[in-house]
Amino acid sequence: MSQNSTNKQNRNERAERDESADPTADGMDIQTDVSGSVAASAGGSPTRETVVSAKHISVWYGDDQALSDITMDIPERSVTAMVGPSGCGKSTFLRCINRMNDLIDSARVEGDLYLRGKNVYDDDVDPVALRRRVGMVFQKPNPFPKSIYDNVTYGLKIQDKGGDYDEIVEESLKRAALWDEVKDQLGESGLELSGGQQQRLCIARAIAPDPEVLLMDEPASALDPVATSQIEDLIEELAEDYTVVIVTHNMQQAARISDQTAVFLTGGELVEFDDTQKIFENPESQRVEDYITGKFG
């Protein structure tokens, strides 16, 4: 059995344990209002508590609608993959979760998006505070032109967060599977690392403030196969502790590492959201079938 399957299986077994340990932890209670056009929660796998819950989210850039009435629940401590053709709105949806769309003047968001039950679009929510709880990793590794150490502590310093920085740096770099490679050069610039190392540094930077959700927008698309598999292994490990939502153009990557897959198609429509195995073995929707088998377009 592959490492990936083992990790997925571990996550499922843990979720089952959690479920049996706490009979009140019934995810269905949280999955209210699924009146959207598709089943909003992925079926089949053990019930996990919902962390991110989108209710009728639509997004416009000026007059162009990028997302159309998205309703879905993302379960905790798992990997949820967003796939679909370019321009289908998957990255837009990702940016709704930490309100990165606020930074785009022409963007307009309608609907509600709950993080652990709290609507992140409520007036009393500070987007900066929100982004501490929802970390993000981008397509191109973008370390700051600072030392490795300062890259990891950057978020903590902005937040004036106390604590033992040395310990947090070590812990974050270990979790990002980078510690062994850089522990003797923490004072050197992050930009001197290889592409794969830079991306793992960015992941360490994203997890240092201990977020609840980790958003990844094509985190491995600029990396070679070896660096890609390191990032994929890392994502699987991170899902032990974090809720990971990843946008990817690489179908096989989604199939390898995710527990749930959401398929967005042209027009910003969420066409199907289900267990990854179901999506890749026998999707309900013919349009999804056509897309993932390559007959689309």
Add this chain to the structure above:
Amino acid sequence: MPRQEYQESLSNLRDDVLYMSEVVAERLRLGLDALEQKDREIAEEVVGGDDEINQMYLDLESECVNLIALQQPVASDLRFIAASFKIITDLERIGDLAVNLAQYAMDADRDVFPEVDVQQIGVETLDMLESAMAAYANDDPEACYAVAERDDDLDAMCEAASSTVVRDLIEHDPFGDDDADAEAYLQDISRLLLTIRDLERIGDHAVNIAARALYMIEDDAELLY
């Protein structure tokens, strides 16, 4: 349609599996003819053709492996390739069993138990094989179930035929004073029982094919054992 080469490979695989099934069905038909007519020439044609079927099997196996390795098929494409991969094994086995029939035909020089209608059983298995392959070719789930249902009747026919032979063996003393006659008689009977068993197995392989076709069409494993 994008991925043109991939789509063509899938279409070729389907054509090649269907072609293999036609060759196997033809060999089964010839094996039955050889039995009926005690025709050595026909029997030799079936035996000699087995290498061709084995080679087709190996070629199709690598066609499937290449598609999986190079194209990462998913969803219905994946089920189609997985089902084809299994179906060619059943076809190859049916080819082997047709060779068995031909060998029995070469060994036999007289009819025993004319009341046991081997040809009737044989025609039924041939038809089950062709129906199962038609279900695969036409994505027809109902036809898959129909093949599986016919297997009970086939089993009953085979059991009845075997009982006829065995009962006769017990009830009548077929052994005269001549040891050579008794030996020949025993060989005839063994061959007949093996023929019946092999035909029954061909039916089982036809059901396997129908089961894989149903999995392919509807992701439904109900007929798999």
